[in-house]
Amino acid sequence: MxxxxxxxxxxxxxxxxxxxxxxxxxxxxxxxxxxxxxxxxxxxxxxxxxxxxxxxxxxxxxxxxxxxxxxxxxxxxxxxxxxxxxxxxxxxxxxxxxxxxxxxxxxxYADSACSRSLLKRIASQSEELGFKPIFSQEFEWFNFRGTPNEIAESDYTELHPITPGMFGYSILRTSLNQPYFNDLFELLQQFNVPLEGMHTETGPGVMEATVIYDEILAAADKAILFKSAVKEIAYKHNFVATFMAKWHEKLPGCGGHIHQSLWDLDKKQNLFYSSDSANKMSTTMQHYVAGLLKCLPEILPMFAPNPNSYKRLSGGDWAPRTLTWGIDNRTCAVRAIPGSEKSTRIELRVPGSDTNAYLALGASLAAGLYGIKNKLPLDTAPTKENGYLETSNGVLPDSLEKATKKMANSEIANQLFGENFVKHFTKTREWECQQFERNNLHEELKRYLEII
Known part of the structure; x- marks a missing residue:
C-alpha cells in the first residue's frame, strides 16, 4: 500500500x-x-x-x-x-x-547507534554500485512450557521443552503441538512475515523456520518481527520461545543463517550466477565470498553479539569457527549454493539466532561488497570434507572479549560502518562482557532466555 x-x-x-x-x-x-x-x-x-x-x-x-x-x-x-x-x-x-x-x-543516533539506519546506508551503497541485495534469515529456536513468571520463579532451573528427545524433521512432533505450529504459520502470514518453510530441528522442543526472501531492508524488518512475533504467539499457548545461541551445553545451538545474493537494480538478473564459470559462480560471487572470509574475524560481534554466542561457535555443532567456504558444505562458514539463475546464493552459517538482523544482514552485505570493491581473489580452495577441521585459513575469535577488541581496533570495521558506530557498538559489547562471570551459563539463561 x-x-x-x-x-x-x-x-x-x-x-x-x-x-x-x-x-x-x-x-x-x-x-x-x-x-x-x-x-x-x-x-x-x-x-x-x-x-x-x-x-x-x-x-x-x-x-x-x-x-x-x-x-x-x-x-x-x-x-x-x-x-x-x-x-x-x-x-x-x-x-x-x-x-x-x-x-x-x-x-x-543515525550515525552511531541506530541499527536500522546503518543497514539503510549499507543498502544504499550497494545500489550505488549497481547491486540489489536480496536476503533472507532462517532461525532455529527452542520452546518451553510455562509462562515467563513461572520460569523466572524457578530461577531458570526448571526448563521443560514442549517435546522430548532428538527428532529433526519430525511429523509426529509438529502434530503433538499442532495448534501452536498452525498459529505460527498462519498468523505470521497474516502479519506479512511469510514463511518459506518450518520444521522441527534436532533437539527437544526446537524448531527451524525460514522467512521468505526480500530486498535486504524488508528482509531485516521481517527477521526482527519474526522473533518478536514468535515470542508473542508462544505466550498465547503458555510457551516461552528462546533465540539464545546455546541454552544447554549438551544440545545443539540455534543458528540464524543468512541467505544472500546480488541482483541487477531491476531484479531481473542474479549477478552471482554464471553459466560459463566453474560451479556456476560468477566473478562477482567469488569476490563476495572472499570479502566475507576477509572481514569475518574483524566484525564478528555483528554476528555473535553475546558471550553466550561463542558457546555455539565451539568448533562443531553445525556452527563453524574456521574461515572456510565450500560448495553446498554445511560445515563451512560460507556455504556457496550454486544452482539455477534464480536460486544461486550464499549462506553465511556463522550467525546465531541471537543476532540483531539489521546488524547481521548489514555486516554480511558490507563484507561482501568489500570483496567486490577491492576485487579480492577467492584464492582458497573450497573445502570438500569436514570444514571444522580445516584451520589453514585461520579461525574466528573464541570469545566476545577477543572479538570485540579486534573489531574496536579494526580499520576494516571503521571503513565498513564508520568510526562513530564502531566506537559505540564495541563499547556496548565490552559492557556485555562485564555483566557476569565468563562461562556462567545459569546467568546467561537468566539474562537472555526470554528477551534475546
Missing amino acids: KKQEILTKIRNDNYSKIKFAVADIDGILRGKYIHKDKFFNAVDNGLGFCDVIFGWDCADKCYENSEITGWHTGYPDAKATVAMETFRQIPWEENTPFFLGDFSNDPK
Missing part, C-alpha cells in the same frame, strides 16, 4: 490506537501504543523516544561507558521516523495497525 492509502485506511477505520516500535542495539523491539491522532502527527514530525533505548542493555541497566547518551546527557528525546513501508496489522491483537521506525533523520 502507498503512504496515502495507509493514512486513509487508518483515518477511516475504527482504530483507537497504533503500535509503534524501534530496534535497540541488541535487536530488541522497544515500542509503545499511541493514539491515532498522535500517529498522524508523528508521520509528519517524528515521535520522541527517550534516548535511553541506546543507553541501556538488554536488562535495562544503563551503560556506564556510553558517550552518546547517559546520566551525563540527561537522557533527552531522540526523534524516531515512522517507516510507512512497514505497515501491517497484528492478527493476534485484533488487527491493531503496526509500524516500525528508525532514527535516520536524527543524525546523532
Whole structure:
C-alpha cells in the first residue's frame, strides 16, 4: 500500500490506537501504543523516544561507558521516523495497525547507534554500485512450557521443552503441538512475515523456520518481527520461545543463517550466477565470498553479539569457527549454493539466532561488497570434507572479549560502518562482557532466555 492509502485506511477505520516500535542495539523491539491522532502527527514530525533505548542493555541497566547518551546527557528525546513501508496489522491483537521506525533523520543516533539506519546506508551503497541485495534469515529456536513468571520463579532451573528427545524433521512432533505450529504459520502470514518453510530441528522442543526472501531492508524488518512475533504467539499457548545461541551445553545451538545474493537494480538478473564459470559462480560471487572470509574475524560481534554466542561457535555443532567456504558444505562458514539463475546464493552459517538482523544482514552485505570493491581473489580452495577441521585459513575469535577488541581496533570495521558506530557498538559489547562471570551459563539463561 502507498503512504496515502495507509493514512486513509487508518483515518477511516475504527482504530483507537497504533503500535509503534524501534530496534535497540541488541535487536530488541522497544515500542509503545499511541493514539491515532498522535500517529498522524508523528508521520509528519517524528515521535520522541527517550534516548535511553541506546543507553541501556538488554536488562535495562544503563551503560556506564556510553558517550552518546547517559546520566551525563540527561537522557533527552531522540526523534524516531515512522517507516510507512512497514505497515501491517497484528492478527493476534485484533488487527491493531503496526509500524516500525528508525532514527535516520536524527543524525546523532543515525550515525552511531541506530541499527536500522546503518543497514539503510549499507543498502544504499550497494545500489550505488549497481547491486540489489536480496536476503533472507532462517532461525532455529527452542520452546518451553510455562509462562515467563513461572520460569523466572524457578530461577531458570526448571526448563521443560514442549517435546522430548532428538527428532529433526519430525511429523509426529509438529502434530503433538499442532495448534501452536498452525498459529505460527498462519498468523505470521497474516502479519506479512511469510514463511518459506518450518520444521522441527534436532533437539527437544526446537524448531527451524525460514522467512521468505526480500530486498535486504524488508528482509531485516521481517527477521526482527519474526522473533518478536514468535515470542508473542508462544505466550498465547503458555510457551516461552528462546533465540539464545546455546541454552544447554549438551544440545545443539540455534543458528540464524543468512541467505544472500546480488541482483541487477531491476531484479531481473542474479549477478552471482554464471553459466560459463566453474560451479556456476560468477566473478562477482567469488569476490563476495572472499570479502566475507576477509572481514569475518574483524566484525564478528555483528554476528555473535553475546558471550553466550561463542558457546555455539565451539568448533562443531553445525556452527563453524574456521574461515572456510565450500560448495553446498554445511560445515563451512560460507556455504556457496550454486544452482539455477534464480536460486544461486550464499549462506553465511556463522550467525546465531541471537543476532540483531539489521546488524547481521548489514555486516554480511558490507563484507561482501568489500570483496567486490577491492576485487579480492577467492584464492582458497573450497573445502570438500569436514570444514571444522580445516584451520589453514585461520579461525574466528573464541570469545566476545577477543572479538570485540579486534573489531574496536579494526580499520576494516571503521571503513565498513564508520568510526562513530564502531566506537559505540564495541563499547556496548565490552559492557556485555562485564555483566557476569565468563562461562556462567545459569546467568546467561537468566539474562537472555526470554528477551534475546
